[in-house]
Amino acid sequence: MRFNEATPLYDVIVVGYGPVGQVLTNLLARDGHRVAVIERRPELYPRPRAAHFDHEIHRTLDRLGVVAELGEDVVGMRSYEWRGADGELILDLDVGTLAASGHVFSHLFYQPSLERALHERALRAPSVDLLRGWETISVAESDEMVTVTAERTRPLGTGELELTGERTELRGRFVVGADGANSRVRALSGIGEDDLGFSEHWLVVDVGFPDPGLAERLFTQLGDSCQWCDPRRPHMSVRVGRFRRRWEFMLLPGEDPAEFATDDAVWRMLEPWAGPADAVLERHVVYRFSSSLAKQMRMGRMLLVGDAAHVMPPFMGQGLCSGLRDAxxxxxxxxxxxRGISDDSLLDTLTEERYEQNLRTIEVSMRMGQVSCTLDPAAARERDEAFRTGRTPPPEPMPGLRGGIRHRPAGTDSDPLAGSLAVQGLIGGDGRHGLADAVVGDGFCLITRHGADLGAVGELGIRMLCLDPDHPDGYTDLDGRLTAWLDETGSEAVLVRPDFYVFGRASTAADTPALLADLRDQLLTGRNSPVATPMEAR
Structure with a gap:
């Protein structure tokens, strides 16, 4: 434990120290804020859970410089296959191409390695205090702060934790619940949940392969990720980093999860692919995959992110990704x-922006599960035929943002580009070259063809990425992606938010000042007002 009890007031108290809490903590620390973390477990969780992050999340993790440290524990995903009831291919998605964020669409990784890398960064941050082995008991809110009471935990031999009676109090300006599906912060805030109706039990098995050659041969046979849409027992398999693999098996109606508790039962499920002579069981557990959504993500000085705010089926691999988008x-x-630049009402846009995006992601994931996991043989044959004859529409793209902090040009409801995910390309200038974020840094960014005067929005620290190499502050568009994006959208300039979503565009140089002024007005108007009252439950 590292904890400075003399700190009088934290900027943010983060409850929960999985990847979502770790990323939020590190991002806030990078901006110089004082953060306390409360985590009920005394050590990092040693087993993998999430196994996938997409190109957008890769870009977020790049802000913290952790992906490069994962080595063989992260690989770019090349394909995603669906196989029909007869075991033959019905869908093959090429996910190894370059996506908008400047990385391949998907990556498969080993979660403990990512958590260790994020933890090392938090340990090096002087403004972060860690309380590991403490359970949040209560949160008391006043006009100026929140007071969090935590009680020390003690591990039991069973892997469970018990409370010891030793308590401490922390004070902060805000508290963020990143404490999972059974969130204590959500319960204490009084925020309700909507059950979206998905509930299935699946056996999840993680396997390691000590022989790298065997792992490569097996993974070549199975591909990076494959969904077997077999009505006799839907199942899937996915690579976890370079030398590990996960299998997930749907439990059929009437099956008791206890039937799958032993190693012998698990090896029987894995028999077509691997056995104890050539593989190691790292984890096996029966999960109930479900779908739920908190009615809001803010209540006064209490906020929710990650599984505390939403739980979704795994079929899109977006559970962790959605939580990191929240962060x-x-x-x-x-x-x-x-920093006193915006007033507290800005935090209400967390719900406005993320609720709809999370809801649509959950809905798409549920539809994927319903299509791929039907137990009706006739329906499965009809589905397979539809896929093979091309009558099934292509996968839906990830939804953008519909509300919140977006440009609304005079006389219109919204800029058509606002809320979409921004493109990142390779640039060079001033003796440096690479992906744009690495060259110009993160934060608000104005991507422009010919430059602009940013003096009117100096408080927001907007960076300018001018694609004119002859401009005094210009860069060369090395791969042409940014210039092509401006051409396709008819833009002279695009203003990108720190989370890589587009605030808005200017079609001409004359429109750029109005674009910048709109951002300033939305973020700076009414600053220093009291904390917003709790939002009405949806």
Whole structure:
């Protein structure tokens, strides 16, 4: 434990120290804010849970410089296959191409390695205090702060924790619940949940392969990720980093999860692919996959991110990704509020922006599960035929943001580009070259063809990425992606938020000042007002 009890008031108290809490903590610390973390477990969780992050999340993790440290524990995903009831291919998605964020669409990784890398960064941050082995008991809110009471935990031999009676109090300006599906912060806030109706039990098995050659041969046979849409027992398999693999098996109606508790039962499920002579069981557990959504993500000085705010089926691999989107969205807004640039009402846009995006992601994931996991043989044959004849529509793209902090040009409801995910390309200038974030840094960024005067929005620290190499502050568009994006959207300039979503565009140089002024008006108007009252439950 590292904890400075003399600290009088934290900017943010983060409850929960999984990847979502770790990323939020590190982003806030990068911006210079004082953060306390309360985590009930005394040590990092040693087993993998999430196994996938997408190109957008890769870009967020790049802000913290952790992906490069994962080595063989992260690989770019090349394909995602669906196989029908007869075991033959019905769908093959090429996910190894370059996506908008400047990385391949998907990556498969080993979660403990990512958590260790994020933890090492938090340990090096002087403004972060860690309380590991403490359970949040209560949260008391006043006009100026929140007071969190935590009680020390003690591990039991069973892997469970018990409370010891030793308590401490922390004070902060805000508290963020990143404490999972059974969130204590959500319960204490009084925020309700909507059950979206998905509930299935699946056996999840993680396997390691000590022989790298065997792992490569097996993974070549199975591909990076494969969904077997077999009505006799739907199942899937996915690579976890370079030398590990996960299998997930749907439990059939009437099956008791206890039937799958032993190693022998698990090896029988894995028999077509691997056995104890050539593989190691790292984890096996029966999960109930479900779907739920908190009615809001803010109540006064209490906020929710990650599984505390939403739980979704795994079929899109977006559970962790959605939580890290929450963290990226919230971190820059908290930064502006804590620095006194924006008033507290800015935090209400966390719900406005993320609720709809999370809801649509859950709905798509549920539809994927319903299609791939039907137990009706006739329906499965009809599905397979539809896929093979091309009558099934292509996968839906990830939804953008519909509300919140977006450009609304005079006389219109919204800029058509606002809320979409921004493109990142390779640039060079001033003796440096690489992906744009690495060259010009993160934060608000105005991507422009010919430059612009940013003096009117100096408080927001907007960076300018001018694609004119002859401009005094210009860069060369090395791969042409940014210039092509401006051409396709008819833009002279695009203003990108710190979470990589587009605030808005200017079609001409004359429109750029109005674009910048709109951002300033939305973020700076009414600053220093009291904390917003709790939002009405949806």
């Amino acid at each position: 990226a969205n919230l971190s820059w807004k908290l930064d502006l509020v804590l």
